[in-house]
Amino acid sequence: MTALFAFCLGAVLPPADGLPGAKDCDPSGFLRRLKKESPLVFRLSFYLSAWVLVISPLITVFLPLPAFLLPKSLLDAHVMRMSRSRLYGLRQALLMVKTVAGMCWGADPQVRRALGLKPYGEDPGTWRTD
Amino acid sequence: MTHYAYQTGRETLELEVDYVVVGSGAGGGSAAVTLARGGASVAVVEAGAWRDPEDYPYTLYGAFRDLFDEWGSSVTMGRALSPVLQARTMGGTTVINSAIVVRTPGDIFQLWKDQVGLDDPDMPETIWTYQDQIERELSVCPVPTESMGRSNVLALQAAENLGIEGHVIERSVKGCLGQAQCLQGCRAGRKQSTNVTWIPEVRRRGGTVLSCAPVRRLMHTQGRVQGVEGHFVHPQTRKKGSRFQVRARRAVIVAASVTHSPMILWRSGLKTPALGKGFRAHPGTATLGSFDDPVDMTVGATQGMASTHFRNDPGLKLETLNMPLELIAGRLAGAGKTLMDRVQNYRNLALWVAAVRAQSVGTIRPGIGGKPQVFYTMNKADMLRLRQGSIQLAHLFFAVGAKAIMPGVHGLPYALGPDQIHLLENASLDPRAWTSILTHLFGGCTMGAEAGKSVCDFDGKVHGTEGLYVADASIIPSVLGVNPQHTIMALSRRIATRLMERNL
Numbered sequence: 001m002t003a004l005f006a007f008c009l010g011a012v013l014p015p016a017d018g019l020p021g022a023k024d025c026d027p028s029g030f031l032r033r034l035k036k037e038s039p040l041v042f043r044l045s046f047y048l049s050a051w052v053l054v055i056s057p058l059i060t061v062f063l064p065l066p067a068f069l070l071p072k073s074l075l076d077a078h079v080m081r082m083s084r085s086r087l088y089g090l091r092q093a094l095l096m097v098k099t100v101a102g103m104c105w106g107a108d109p110q111v112r113r114a115l116g117l118k119p120y121g122e123d124p125g126t127w128r129t130d
Numbered sequence: 131m132t133h134y135a136y137q138t139g140r141e142t143l144e145l146e147v148d149y150v151v152v153g154s155g156a157g158g159g160s161a162a163v164t165l166a167r168g169g170a171s172v173a174v175v176e177a178g179a180w181r182d183p184e185d186y187p188y189t190l191y192g193a194f195r196d197l198f199d200e201w202g203s204s205v206t207m208g209r210a211l212s213p214v215l216q217a218r219t220m221g222g223t224t225v226i227n228s229a230i231v232v233r234t235p236g237d238i239f240q241l242w243k244d245q246v247g248l249d250d251p252d253m254p255e256t257i258w259t260y261q262d263q264i265e266r267e268l269s270v271c272p273v274p275t276e277s278m279g280r281s282n283v284l285a286l287q288a289a290e291n292l293g294i295e296g297h298v299i300e301r302s303v304k305g306c307l308g309q310a311q312c313l314q315g316c317r318a319g320r321k322q323s324t325n326v327t328w329i330p331e332v333r334r335r336g337g338t339v340l341s342c343a344p345v346r347r348l349m350h351t352q353g354r355v356q357g358v359e360g361h362f363v364h365p366q367t368r369k370k371g372s373r374f375q376v377r378a379r380r381a382v383i384v385a386a387s388v389t390h391s392p393m394i395l396w397r398s399g400l401k402t403p404a405l406g407k408g409f410r411a412h413p414g415t416a417t418l419g420s421f422d423d424p425v426d427m428t429v430g431a432t433q434g435m436a437s438t439h440f441r442n443d444p445g446l447k448l449e450t451l452n453m454p455l456e457l458i459a460g461r462l463a464g465a466g467k468t469l470m471d472r473v474q475n476y477r478n479l480a481l482w483v484a485a486v487r488a489q490s491v492g493t494i495r496p497g498i499g500g501k502p503q504v505f506y507t508m509n510k511a512d513m514l515r516l517r518q519g520s521i522q523l524a525h526l527f528f529a530v531g532a533k534a535i536m537p538g539v540h541g542l543p544y545a546l547g548p549d550q551i552h553l554l555e556n557a558s559l560d561p562r563a564w565t566s567i568l569t570h571l572f573g574g575c576t577m578g579a580e581a582g583k584s585v586c587d588f589d590g591k592v593h594g595t596e597g598l599y600v601a602d603a604s605i606i607p608s609v610l611g612v613n614p615q616h617t618i619m620a621l622s623r624r625i626a627t628r629l630m631e632r633n634l
């Protein structure tokens with residue numbers, strides 16, 4: 001399942017003009033962390049949204065295929081049409097996938113370097129125990 | 131004195147103090163330090179972990195995980211799904227906010243007098259006196275010129291060019307470095323959030339602090355509240371730890387936020403007709419402007435410029451907001467290759483926000499798993515204000531040479547030029563066409579003179595109970611039209627001071 005969700009992150013933020021895409025930012029590692037660390041409601045909203053992205057090409061590009069079987073150009077048309085869809089649910093599902101993809105992609109040191117931004121440090125994940 | 135973080139083991143942690151304060155944010159932090167300074171023994175019971183600046187995350191992922199309530203995933207139920215943002219950490223939302231400090235406007239007290247029967251003519255003076263003190267304690271000052279960053283400077287220039295009021299924001303930040311990381315806490319330790327100011331002071335004065343300790347319910351018999359109880363929860367694994375019971379000799383002060391305070395009362399069987407009602411907010415919508423030269427939203431104070439020009443008519447506050455790259459990818463319209471082309475322009479983008487002084491009213495009720503659920507839909511008048519806000523932002527952007535603006539409204543072209551503002555004027559008023567976020571929240575345990583229409587009185591005392599007070603944003607019975615933390619802190623200080631004056 002992780003591979004499928006990683007595919008969705010890559011579909012909304014693909015590589016372009018020397019800028020790495022989400023698929024270049026270890027999306028599977030990111031999703032494993034997300035699965036371990038995020039609360040159920042957050043996770044379920046993301047998983048559900050990703051499934052909507054996978055099964056909705058029939059509505060957007062009129063093909064009865066899951067998104068991962070679409071050729072690259074049609075996949076691009078599919079996600080773009082989701083973003084413009086008249087169906088609020090479809091737009092919201094895409095927004096959720098974009099938000100998660102943005103977290104994975106925007107924190108990646110290669111992406112930040114390519115955009116001329118300072119790389120982030122490692123999140124300590126610590127707290128006071130005394 | 132003592133700090134109890136996550137505890138395991140079969141034994142219940144039992145404590146007894148004069149006052150128990152639930153929550154450590156703007157309201158809870160202020161109440162706790164006021165009581166501790168008065169010599170009372172205080173226990174602060176906070177659901178989140180206690181993180182110091184060196185524990186704060188760098189990334190947005192880390193911020194959602196370590197600092198935000200429910201990973202920022204709470205949304206309103208209604209016509210549109212709008213995110214409802216709050217923190218769950220020692221220091222509450224003061225850790226992730228932009229530390230903007232604005233005094234309570236005088237017209238608010240008149241409104242409370244007219245609408246909910248405020249009968250204390252001294253309230254305005256008292257609140258402003260406390261706000262004087264708070265400003266000194268939290269080192270409130272305007273954003274230093276060297277930390278402004280280009281987006282804030284452009285916005286100031288834009289207001290000047292249009293002849294509307296615009297000012298450098300005053301914040302509770304000591305020596306801001308302009309690192310635009312307020313949403314992730316402030317690793318530089320400059321932001322004066324309550325976890326680095328008042329809560330350590332409570333401890334120095336002998337108070338007790340419990341972290342990772344969400345209060346499940348209030349202990350009470352025959353209307354007299356005697357304390358709080360719950361289980362520690364591990365901040366990473368969310369595993370249940372030991373049970374805790376903290377008894378209050380004098381009173382329990384609930385300050386767990388607009389969404390959580392009503393739920394604590396609800397779970398404790400203290401439901402009154404007004405509980406969870408009167409939810410209000412300042413819904414905000416953002417517009418991006420694209421410039422020829424880099425703006426660099428990663429440089430400069432997260433928020434450095436504001437305009438209150440439209441506070442009364444039509445009811446708006448305009449502000450700058452430097453947004454991290456991770457969020458921009460979600461905020462820009464489109465997906466796939468088109469989105470990547472757009473996001474490449476990140477360094478040349480500025481993001482400004484219009485927050486609506488909305489009149490729409492919602493409710494808070496227990497939702498899935500007993501978690502608070504906000505039901506809220508912006509009415510047509512508020513949508514008109516929101517649209518007006520977006521138009522004003524467009525004017526500001528074009529007044530300083532933006533090439534294009536991206537209002538992010540469904541049904542409109544992705545980018546609009548200066549001669550296309552009329553398209554915004556006709557934009558849909560359906561809330562689902564807009565992206566709005568709720569960060570300034572009010573109500574749920576509103577104060578008022580009438581017991582049937584409010585949850586507590588103007589001293590925060592919950593009607594029909596003894597020993598139970600509320601002292602956070604949930605008592606505020608209206609929107610303010612300005613950033614709320616200063617009002618919350620001062621109201622809470624007033625509640626705590628009056629409690630001690632009456633020796634309750």
Ligand SMILES: Cc1cc2nc3c(=O)[nH]c(=O)nc-3n(C[C@H](O)[C@H](O)[C@H](O)COP(=O)(O)OP(=O)(O)OC[C@H]3O[C@@H](n4cnc5c(N)ncnc54)[C@H](O)[C@@H]3O)c2cc1C
Nearest residue numbers: 153155157177222223227229230345386602603613614615
């Ligand atoms: C992103 C963002 C930016 C903002 N910027 C500004 C700004 O610049 N200026 C401004 O004036 N306002 C700002 N605000 C709003 C402001 O921060 C809040 O209005 C204010 O902090 C609310 O205070 P509070 O005490 O009601 O709640 P909070 O500050 O949220 O504190 C509530 C505390 O209670 C704890 N809690 C919850 N449930 C329980 C429980 N069951 N048991 C124990 N503890 C519990 C929470 O973990 C939290 O620590 C911003 C808000 C956001 C989200």
Ligand code: SF4
Nearest residue numbers: 306307309311312316
């Ligand atoms: S802008 Fe940076 S240095 Fe200034 S308060 Fe925010 S996080 Fe701290």
